[in-house]
Amino acid sequence: MKEGQTFMAEGLAGLTREHLSRLRETFRGEVNTPGDKGYDDARRVWNAKFDRRPAILIRPTGAGEVATAIRFGREHGLEIAIRGGAHSNVGHSTTDGGLVIDLSRFRGVTVDPERRIALARGGALLGELDVAAQAHGLVCPVGVIGHTGVGGLTLGGGMGRLQRRFGLTIDNLLAVELVTADGRTVRASESEEPELFWGMRGAGANFGVVTSFEFELREFGPLLHRGVRIYPASALQEVWAMVRDFAAVAPDELTVIVSIGLALPVEDYPESVAGQPIVIVSYNHCGDAASVERDVAPLRAGPEPVSSSDSSQEYLEVQTANDLAMGWGSRSYIKGGYANDFRPEALDALLEHAATGSAESGFGITLQGGAMGRVPDDAMAFTGRDARFEMSAASDWEDPALDETERDWVRQAMAIVEPDAVAGRYLNEISESGPEETRAIYGDGKLARLTGLKRAWDPDNVFRLNHNIAP
Ligand SMILES: Cc1cc2nc3c(=O)[nH]c(=O)nc-3n(C[C@H](O)[C@H](O)[C@H](O)COP(=O)(O)OP(=O)(O)OC[C@H]3O[C@@H](n4cnc5c(N)ncnc54)[C@H](O)[C@@H]3O)c2cc1C
Known part of the structure; x- marks a missing residue:
């Protein structure tokens, strides 16, 4: 091979x-390849398990450059990964030997307080949206860690602390602008390309690169009222009956989570339960301080907790409180689903399983319903909002030697509750992907509709690093 035609150590036919110099000349944004000074930093994603070596990383600065990057990838037969906040649980925003279109130069959120609308650029982070909206006493309901990307979270659904009052993130999405596989810029909303907009809300990563999200904002803040009660394992059945019955009548302002896991590290828990399996009931109340006492009273009616705390905190503080604990470089595995109730034997088995876990692993059940439950399930591609509870087992660790142990713990926890699961899976809380997972996420009816959309907008499956709808 002649000099000048050999391309990098990785080598690409x-x-x-x-080709590369032409790309660099055309681009205002950064182009990174192996051997470049910033390459190793640029290729990192949040989950350290996905230590991949793309052939090229491009950081476009505008929609035109996104289109150029897509065209370049297609012309050279490169697998294309789209990166928003880089938090994919499946490693979908990176690739070995392919092209990463990294939207980290595409950050920023602007708010129009009169119209109560936020425009978030395609690579914006949740923290930016929270801060920009709260500056005007407004909010868009998003997830719970500030450095997660608006992109992946929104295109998959968007669950969080305010979902029962204001719905999922997609329930507040008014429009998107995206660059499609053939390089066109398209706007989708309820009135422009409505079928595409239906698919964008739950399967959005399949149809293009979103350069702009338009959200409706709600009046809210600045305080969130919160409480945590810790119970010994022996209280689980009673605690569960209390939460399950409350679920049917809980006000929209309340989000409730039941967690089952080990009380580790021991110094963080009361002596009577330290090191043992425990049950934690936590709530977030986003209404008036005056109504909290009355609204959470049913959660005090059950067994006596070993510890209990209630407080009020600024929403912005809560939204970033775990940003360091869940920082970049973690290794993580998650598997989720939906349920309407749990068999008593499943709860007992979860406790037994918790005893074999670690400080990092746990099983959580989150109350759905409220505003998110009032949107009809067929209104969007997103599936699962009819279930009373969302559930997931998860672990986050650092030592690569623990990869299999932690993954297997999560899988076994979910195997215990598999008989309790109802239709749908939340794609943003699954660490595996493939045709089986895609079918489980959407169900046969929606999958057929999404396949039609995929054939119309991305027949060559250019956007395939996602929970893929095969054209
Ligand atoms: C620490 C942590 C906390 C989390 N908390 C929550 C939570 O509270 N609520 C919740 O619902 N989920 C949560 N998640 C899950 C999260 O929603 C998903 O991991 C989501 O995919 C992350 O989006 P991202 O843009 O950061 O990821 P990326 O890895 O950049 O992207 C994920 C997927 O979306 C696609 N994508 C991203 N941006 C765009 C875009 N602009 N246009 C087209 N496609 C795009 C990518 O191609 C990829 O397929 C959390 C995940 C982590 C790791």
Whole structure:
């Protein structure tokens, strides 16, 4: 091979140094390849399990450059990964030997307080949206860690602390602008390309690169009222009966989570339960301080907790409180589903399983319903909002030697509750992907509709690093 035609150590058929220099000349944004000074930093994603080596990372600065990057990837037969906040649980925003279109130069949120609308750029982070909206006493309901990307979270659904009052993030999405596989810029909303907009809300990563999200904002803040009660394992059945019955009548302002896991590290828990399996009931109340006492009273009616605390905190503080604990470089595995109730034997088995876990692993059940439950399930591609509870087992650890142990713990926890699961899976809380997972996420009816959309907008499956709808 002639000098000038050899391309990097990684080597890519058909891609020469000339192609690359032309790309660098055309681009205002950064282009990173192996051997470049910033390459190793640029290729990192949140989950350290996905230590991949893309052939090229491009950071476009505008929609035109996104289109150029897509065209370049297609011309050279490169697998294309789209990166928003880089938090994919499946490693979908990176690729070995392919092209990463990294939207980290596409950050920023602007708010129109009169119209109560936020415009978030395609690579914006949740923290930016929270801060920009709260500056005007407004909010868009999003997830619970500030450095997660608006992109992946929204295109999959968007669950969080305010979901029962204001719905999922997609329930507040008014429009998106995206660059499609053939390089066109398209706007989708209820009135423009409505079928595409239906698919964007739950399967959005399949149809293009979103450069802009338009959200409706709600009046809220600045305080969130919160409480945590810790119970010994022996109280689980009673605690569960209390939460399950409350679920049917709980006000929209309340989000309730039941967690089952080990009380580790021991210094963080009361001596009577330290090191043992425990049950934690936590709530977030986003209404008036005056109504909290009355609204959470049913959660005090059950067994006596070993510890109990209630407080009020600024919403912005709560939204970033775990940003460091859940920082970049974690290794993580998650598997989720939906349920309407749990068999008593499943709860007992979860406790037994918790005893074999670690400080990092746990099982959580989150109350759905409220505003998110009042949107009809067929209104969007997102599936699962009819269930009373969302459930997931998860672990986050650092030592690569624990990869299999932690993964297997999560899988076994979910195997225990599999008989309790109802239709749908939340795609943002699954660490595996493939045709089986895609079918489980959407169900047969929605999958057929999404397949039609995929054939119309991305027949060559250019956007396939996602929970893929095969065209
Ligand atoms: C620490 C942590 C906390 C989390 N908390 C929550 C939570 O509270 N609520 C919740 O619902 N989920 C939560 N999640 C899950 C999260 O929603 C998903 O991991 C989501 O995919 C992350 O989006 P991202 O943009 O950061 O990820 P990325 O890895 O950048 O992208 C994920 C997927 O979305 C696609 N994508 C991203 N941006 C765009 C875009 N602009 N246009 C087209 N496609 C795009 C990518 O191609 C990829 O397929 C959390 C995940 C982590 C790791």
